[in-house]
Amino acid sequence: MSHKIVSKRQLGEEVFWARIEAPLIARARKPGQFIILSINNDYSERIPLTIAGADAAEGMIELIWQKVGKTTAELADLREGQSIANISGPLGTPTHIDNFGTCVCVGGGIGAAPLLPIATALKAAGNTVLTILGFRSKDRLILETEFAAISDELIVTSDDGSYGRKALVTEPLKELCERDPKPAQAFVIGPTVMMKFCCEATRQYAVPTQVSLNTIMVDGTGMCGGCRVEIDGKPKFVCVDGPEFDGHLVNFDLMMKRMNAYKKQEQAARAAYEKHRCKIGLDE
Amino acid sequence: MQLTRSTGAKSGWTNDRSDRCAQGGFSAHALLPFDARWTRGLRTHPTGSRTVRDEERQQQLQELLAKQAAGELKPKDRFAIAPQAMPEQDPSVRRCNVSEVALGYTKMQARLEAMRCLQCKTAPCVQGCPVQIRIRDFVTAIAQGNYPEALDIIKENSLLPAVCGRVCPQEVQCQAKCTVGLKFKDVEKAVSIGRLERFVADLDHGEGAVPSVAPATGKKVAIIGSGPGGIVAAADTRRAGHDVTVFEAFHKPGGVMVYGIPEFRLPKAIVEEEIETLRKMGVEIVTNFIVGRTRTVDQLMTEDGFDAVYIGVGAGLPSFMGIEGESLVGVYSANEYLTRANLMKAYEFGKGADTPIAASKRVAVVGGGNVAMDAARTAVRLGAEKVYLIYRRTEKEMPARVEEVHHAQQEGIEFHLLQSPKRVIGDENEHVKAVECLRYELGEPDDSGRRRPVAIEGSEFEIELDTVIIAIGNQANPLMRQTTPGLEFNKWGNIVVDENCKTSMEGVYAGGDIVLGAATVILAMGQGRIAAAGINTYLAGK
Numbered sequence: 001m002s003h004k005i006v007s008k009r010q011l012g013e014e015v016f017w018a019r020i021e022a023p024l025i026a027r028a029r030k031p032g033q034f035i036i037l038s039i040n041n042d043y044s045e046r047i048p049l050t051i052a053g054a055d056a057a058e059g060m061i062e063l064i065w066q067k068v069g070k071t072t073a074e075l076a077d078l079r080e081g082q083s084i085a086n087i088s089g090p091l092g093t094p095t096h097i098d099n100f101g102t103c104v105c106v107g108g109g110i111g112a113a114p115l116l117p118i119a120t121a122l123k124a125a126g127n128t129v130l131t132i133l134g135f136r137s138k139d140r141l142i143l144e145t146e147f148a149a150i151s152d153e154l155i156v157t158s159d160d161g162s163y164g165r166k167a168l169v170t171e172p173l174k175e176l177c178e179r180d181p182k183p184a185q186a187f188v189i190g191p192t193v194m195m196k197f198c199c200e201a202t203r204q205y206a207v208p209t210q211v212s213l214n215t216i217m218v219d220g221t222g223m224c225g226g227c228r229v230e231i232d233g234k235p236k237f238v239c240v241d242g243p244e245f246d247g248h249l250v251n252f253d254l255m256m257k258r259m260n261a262y263k264k265q266e267q268a269a270r271a272a273y274e275k276h277r278c279k280i281g282l283d284e
Numbered sequence: 285m286q287l288t289r290s291t292g293a294k295s296g297w298t299n300d301r302s303d304r305c306a307q308g309g310f311s312a313h314a315l316l317p318f319d320a321r322w323t324r325g326l327r328t329h330p331t332g333s334r335t336v337r338d339e340e341r342q343q344q345l346q347e348l349l350a351k352q353a354a355g356e357l358k359p360k361d362r363f364a365i366a367p368q369a370m371p372e373q374d375p376s377v378r379r380c381n382v383s384e385v386a387l388g389y390t391k392m393q394a395r396l397e398a399m400r401c402l403q404c405k406t407a408p409c410v411q412g413c414p415v416q417i418r419i420r421d422f423v424t425a426i427a428q429g430n431y432p433e434a435l436d437i438i439k440e441n442s443l444l445p446a447v448c449g450r451v452c453p454q455e456v457q458c459q460a461k462c463t464v465g466l467k468f469k470d471v472e473k474a475v476s477i478g479r480l481e482r483f484v485a486d487l488d489h490g491e492g493a494v495p496s497v498a499p500a501t502g503k504k505v506a507i508i509g510s511g512p513g514g515i516v517a518a519a520d521t522r523r524a525g526h527d528v529t530v531f532e533a534f535h536k537p538g539g540v541m542v543y544g545i546p547e548f549r550l551p552k553a554i555v556e557e558e559i560e561t562l563r564k565m566g567v568e569i570v571t572n573f574i575v576g577r578t579r580t581v582d583q584l585m586t587e588d589g590f591d592a593v594y595i596g597v598g599a600g601l602p603s604f605m606g607i608e609g610e611s612l613v614g615v616y617s618a619n620e621y622l623t624r625a626n627l628m629k630a631y632e633f634g635k636g637a638d639t640p641i642a643a644s645k646r647v648a649v650v651g652g653g654n655v656a657m658d659a660a661r662t663a664v665r666l667g668a669e670k671v672y673l674i675y676r677r678t679e680k681e682m683p684a685r686v687e688e689v690h691h692a693q694q695e696g697i698e699f700h701l702l703q704s705p706k707r708v709i710g711d712e713n714e715h716v717k718a719v720e721c722l723r724y725e726l727g728e729p730d731d732s733g734r735r736r737p738v739a740i741e742g743s744e745f746e747i748e749l750d751t752v753i754i755a756i757g758n759q760a761n762p763l764m765r766q767t768t769p770g771l772e773f774n775k776w777g778n779i780v781v782d783e784n785c786k787t788s789m790e791g792v793y794a795g796g797d798i799v800l801g802a803a804t805v806i807l808a809m810g811q812g813r814i815a816a817a818g819i820n821t822y823l824a825g826k
Contacts, residue, residue, distance in 0.1 A: 024578050038535060043629060045638035070638055086535040088572035221533050221574060222761045224620035225602045230611050235604055240762060254611055257714035261613045265633065265640035
């Protein structure tokens with residue numbers, strides 16, 4: 001069955017949100033899980049996207065994505081009422097939710113989207129939730145209201161100072177770690193480099209840190225191994241062993257290189273798509 | 285045999301590499317319908333030469349048949365018939381397209397090849413077949429020109445003859461037992477049973493009747509996985525009148541036959557036909573459905589009303605060697621490489637397909653099985669200039685089908701035998717630049733009966749590369765284990781079943797790679813059939 005987009009809007013610069021029909025996934029999904037979609041049947045690529053929210057009763061899932069390659073750009077051009085041919089999921093091991101006490105949730109850029117269901121579940125489990133959201137600039141800010149509603153404390157930063165505090169997320173993160181008592185657990189989701197530095201920060205304070213990795217994938221069920229990362233020196237598959245791992249054991253440098261394996265092809269494909277798109281007049 | 289073809293490319297992924305080809309401008313897609321047409325049943329060959337030869341063959345056949353009718357045909361006459369070579373695309377041409385390599389016998393070739401069969405009373409070939417096809421009888425029917433009967437005989441035991449005729453390792457199964465091969469002390473001179481099976485299966489193209497289905501029983505069967513085992517289990521349970529649903533994790537059904545085995549060895553159109561037959565029988569096929577995640581086995585049985593389940597989810601996790609540098613950019617599992625190239629059509633990246641694959645120049649494939657051959661030959665077709673196959677034993681121990689090994693060699697793949705990578709070396713961007721290998725020698729036989737390779741100390745050397753593909757097998761996928769508490773697994777993570785393929789859970793059966801570890805299409809099919817019989821018996825008594 002194909003999956004109808006029932007509503008869609010742009011949240012910020014290059015960032016989009018959509019509510020999509022996927023009743024089975026909406027029923028089964030738990031915080032931390034993701035889906036793999038392909039827009040059409042024969043030639044489309046399969047891309048993983050984290051589930052930002054779901055409504056089991058209405059059979060809807062919510063996705064938030066940023067335009068990076070061709071598929072995310074094409075997805076952004078789909079309109080309400082149009083459909084996505086394939087969505088499979090929910091994939092990955094769900095987040096371990098418990099009453100840890102005080103949790104710090106750090107979301108960088110589009111990483112705020114997968115963080116929201118986790119932070120919401122943590123709050124519901126009785127945790128004190130301290131949230132840090134970081135963005136490049138004000139025009140990329142997303143989900144501030146949603147996080148404000150479930151956080152005991154919310155700190156928003158921007159790289160250029162155009163909104164909130166002018167800082168990288170590591171700065172307030174260190175401050176929260178210095179509090180007494182220090183947070184019991186940190187959850188960090190965002191660009192790989194941000195997760196790397198957040199983990200270096202929390203390591204100094206011995207605050208256990210979960211990260212959610214968004215590597216390249218093909219099947220998402222453990223069959224291809226394209227998503228493998230080094231955890232404590234050993235290869236692990238993000239799709240079945242993860243996507244969440246102990247951030248202090250992840251080899252982020254290698255992961256960053258692997259993430260860039262198809263950068264050139266990705267950019268060329270998007271450029272070709274944008275050029276074609278102008279010709280067929282989708283730009284109205 | 286050199287084939288000359290006049291088909292021009294309509295849209296060519298090979299155009300930019302046409303300088304490498306004897307005849308440039310082949311296109312995967314431009315050729316497909318054409319190939320499918322004449323390899324799957326068209327009587328005349330596009331080149332005249334084959335027709336001329338067929339006239340000679342016809343004469344030879346008539347003489348043999350006349351002798352047979354007069355009761356004068358002796359085994360020595362049969363031994364005197366030359367083994368019929370499989371017509372193939374020329375290696376220099378096929379390096380640049382993804383169309384099927386082996387083109388199939390003509391009728392005359394098939395009948396002559398079938399005349400080579402001695403029709404042994406004991407039919408040792410049948411014992412060599414994992415599903416006990418009545419081989420002698422179908423070969424006899426082909427010799428007589430009675431093709432529909434030949435196909436009916438095969439279909440008594442095998443539902444997928446067009447597939448098995450192409451991918452079964454006949455040289456270690458039926459053909460290994462063939463008296464003709466034994467007489468010549470050369471298994472390659474055995475009667476080509478697989479090629480004959482393929483021949484009759486291909487004649488069936490488009491005319492195959494949909495198997496009849498018994499009156500509805502009101503019982504529901506879930507088949508998890510749409511590979512060879514799943515297809516057979518679905519067909520057999522549906523024939524018994526049950527309401528059957530096949531669940532497939534990918535967006536396309538067919539399992540390893542669509543993501544793994546390449547087009548040039550098994551055309552996707554054949555698999556699609558088998559799936560279509562299931563649909564015509566009334567089997568529902570649900571894609572993008574991951575049992576264990578979308579719904580669990582428990583949910584299927586307790587909430588969704590399924591009375592029985594067949595688990596045929598395949599192998600899953602690709603094995604890696606555990607050596608330094610295996611996570612570098614440019615190191616692939618064969619599963620990933622083949623999935624990108626086959627299922628996702630990455631060979632047409634930028635020309636329609638959105639899935640990229642490394643633009644490799646120098647590739648090493650590690651392993652000696654069919655998957656290793658498939659990966660190496662795919663790399664050639666994707667434009668690699670140099671493809672090495674690194675295997676730590678000798679050609680004799682290779683688990684790959686002999687035909688695939690020959691084809692790989694013909695296509696210019698360089699075999700590095702008695703060698704194995706010690707580490708993968710990366711450049712400053714963590715991209716593969718070389719592998720360091722060790723040389724090996726063969727020692728005493730190990731558990732598998734093959735002589736154990738022993739590393740020669742201090743024999744390290746480097747091969748410069750940009751891509752490494754690891755094809756050393758798979759481990760069991762943990763998903764079923766993680767999500768199906770009542771199911772018993774062995775220490776390797778494979779599902780434990782009895783002789784009827786029944787698992788530790790009531791109404792749940794399993795087969796194929798998830799039970800056997802690494803198996804073949806025919807073994808998976810055999811288990812699908814056993815499990816279906818078990819399910820049908822179980823449901824009849826419920």
